[in-house]
Amino acid sequence: MRRALTLLSIALLAGGAAGQSLDERLTACAACHGAGGAPAPLANTPTLAGQPPLFLENSLVMIREGLRDVPAMKGLLDGVSDADLSAMAKHFAAQTLQPQPGPRDAALFARGQQLADGNRCASCHLPSYAGREQMPRLAGQREDYLLHSMRQFLNGQATGRDTIMAASLHGLKDEDLRALAHHLSQLAP
Numbered sequence: 674m675r676r677a678l679t680l681l682s683i684a685l686l687a688g689g690a691a692g693q694s695l696d697e698r699l700t701a702c703a704a705c706h707g708a709g710g711a712p713a714p715l716a717n718t719p720t721l722a723g724q725p726p727l728f729l730e731n732s733l734v735m736i737r738e739g740l741r742d743v744p745a746m747k748g749l750l751d752g753v754s755d756a757d758l759s760a761m762a763k764h765f766a767a768q769t770l771q772p773q774p775g776p777r778d779a780a781l782f783a784r785g786q787q788l789a790d791g792n793r794c795a796s797c798h799l800p801s802y803a804g805r806e807q808m809p810r811l812a813g814q815r816e817d818y819l820l821h822s823m824r825q826f827l828n829g830q831a832t833g834r835d836t837i838m839a840a841s842l843h844g845l846k847d848e849d850l851r852a853l854a855h856h857l858s859q860l861a862p
């Protein structure tokens with residue numbers, strides 16, 4: 674109940690009327706996505722700090738147009754100009770990510786590394802997993818969000834997202850996804 678109310682007040686703050694300044698909007702974004710490089714404070718929510726600007730900009734356009742369905746952001750980007758989306762992308766891309774991963778499970782970490790190497794994830798996301806262009810940073814991302822998004826890709830629920838990811842995860846089991854999420858979340862940015 675408490676969480677629901679908090680989310681509601683964030684949504685109201687964020688959705689509140691056109692005419693909001695960019696700074697007001699960014700404050701609302703940070704309530705869910707993390708402020709000043711800190712990780713997103715909410716479960717299954719991506720940290721945006723240090724993401725490639727093009728990835729953020731593309732995602733914002735897809736979300737504004739309703740092509741990528743993000744219920745938590747419904748209506749939030751209505752009427753926001755392309756220039757403001759770019760400014761939002763630049764704002765978060767310029768932040769230095771300060772991840773706060775949980776304790777490391779050595780076996781799961783090693784298994785995740787093996788799977789990432791074997792499936793050539795780095796060929797797109799870079800060996801550092803910092804991402805580039807339209808490919809997101811994975812290093813230091815919230816573990817629960819990494820798992821959540823990979824499950825969505827694999828289960829065909831990632832509406833509006835690049836189908837290359839479903840292909841890249843093809844044949845992996847849920848325990849593999851858990852190992853990958855653990856490994857990537859533990860990597861320093």
Ligand code: HEC
Pocket residue numbers: 680683684687698699701702703704705706717718719721729732733743745746749761809822
């Ligand atoms: C009420 C919480 C909430 C607010 C406010 C919010 N978002 Fe989100 N946003 C989410 C969630 C949850 C997701 C992930 C949805 C999914 O894919 O399951 C998301 C996804 C995103 C993504 C895609 C990132 C990725 O790694 O795939 C971007 C970019 C984004 N939001 C930017 C913004 C910006 C900019 C604002 C402010 C205008 C904002 N969000 C406000 C909850 C929120």
Ligand code: HEC
Pocket residue numbers: 719732788789792793794795796797798807808809810811819822823833834835837838841842853
């Ligand atoms: C051929 C290039 C390519 C390969 C190989 C690839 N990815 Fe991706 N990945 C992408 C692109 C592009 C996106 C962005 C999709 C979108 O937002 O529509 C993405 C998105 C993701 C996301 C979502 C992150 C977020 O912030 O929303 C995760 C998690 C991910 N990839 C993990 C992996 C893992 C793990 C592997 C290896 C098993 C892998 N990727 C291999 C191109 C690739």
